Amino acid sequence: MSNAPVVFWFRQDLRLADNPALVEAARRGPVVPVFVWAPDEDGDWPPGAASRWWLHHSLADLSARLAERGLKLVVRAGSSLDELRAVANETGARTVCWSRRYEPAARQRDEQVARALRRDGVEVVTGNSALLFEPDRIATGDGSPYRVFTPFWRRCLTDAEVPAPLPKPDPTAAEAPVPSLDLGELRLLPEVDWAAGLRATWTPGEAGALARLDAFLGVALDGYAVDRDRPDLAATSRLSPHLHFGEIGPRQVWHAVRKAGTSDEDRDRFLSEAGWREFAHHLLWHFPDTVDQPLRPEFARFPWRDDPAGLRAWRRGRTGYPFVDAAMRQLWRTGWMHNRARMVVASFLVKDLLLPWQAGARWFWDTLVDADLASNTLGWQWTAGCGADAAPYFRVFNPVGQGEKHDPEGAFVARYLPELAALPALVIHQPWNADQAELRQAGVALGVTYPAPVVDHATARRRALTAYRDLREAGDGG
């Protein structure tokens, strides 16, 4: 090991364990850990408000864990390249290491940074801490990208091994102190404190991520295959924000689950969700325009409606459909939404309200603590039917039926819509069909304490089917 320090550039890999680029850095010399706040470099997708809240706390945790080892996290803001160059000059570092990112703007930025540093004579070493497989490594027989999940995942499982996770390195600290901002100076936290629900729900940071994984393995993995669609239960891993910020890596999750001794069905079902995460990155890598353009070009002329009041009702959880509204309030309050509920609220926005999926993607981007460009893009295009392996155009979720099926006691609705909590389970998903005595007894006045439905689902469904069928027929004609 030489004496020249090595800069490690933390981004969305805010952990010490299973971080190959960090292992490389520690092997080469004393480590100078750096975080640069450069939201402009994420193009049209700088971190949203919920993501910034998470980032602040995750950086605080990382900083504390580094400090335990005698390392000081250097916090900067501005241009990533300028700041990395500055830190390299201040410390005499001749090497910069980081974990690769895969979103379009970040890829481009990273290439420019790497080129410029190499021109300076600085060595650049990158690693993969974010994905099981490199997005460009998996390909069909003729070398093209996959557009359907099942063959993609089958190929992943047969073609490639998931490497065992790497242990934490034991980096030594660089001697010279380096100027750093205080984390608070990045102003990542909201000015008005709306984050109480987030604080009550989450523990950002590497330790919180590992605790969440352990809790999942100990309880919810058993029975995952059947209970995963129940938003009223704590039946999913809720690892998504930890994975997004790289507080835990997919290899760690993968191997922990394989060792867990659960049923094949539960295990494979959960691992296939990790597969969807890989598939999303595969698609975004090959089709970077899909962040706001439909993958199927004919959808560029889909007749989306312009309805600010409808969009506002959806965002605030005031559509009059309890399952939809409970889910939207779960998002607002906790920064997260159950996957089944995501599908239902997305279907409602796109098909019942005929509002553009991009508007939904934007709202999710700002409010989700796990907002991830790859997964968010895939999910919305899937729902709208304009993406890869998309839902068929005629698949329209019934917000009442989905609620009765996946929240049978109405406990999910009751938790997030206290104004309906006293309604009997039989009508809590369709309060407009409750009789007057039931409503009065539950203290519900439709249109007053809780909104009447903004659209009639049966009518809205027919309207959506007509619009989608017209688009398809116009496409067939030429």
Place this chain on the structure above:
DNA sequence: TGAAATGTTGGGGCG
């Protein structure tokens, strides 16, 4: 990882 419309079947009430 849909839902609604339509078709089929069979039990039971009833004249």
Place this chain on the structure above:
DNA sequence: ACGCCCCAACATTTC
């Protein structure tokens, strides 16, 4: 006993 109808339950088709 028989035919008829109703309708629930299930299956199939359609969007």
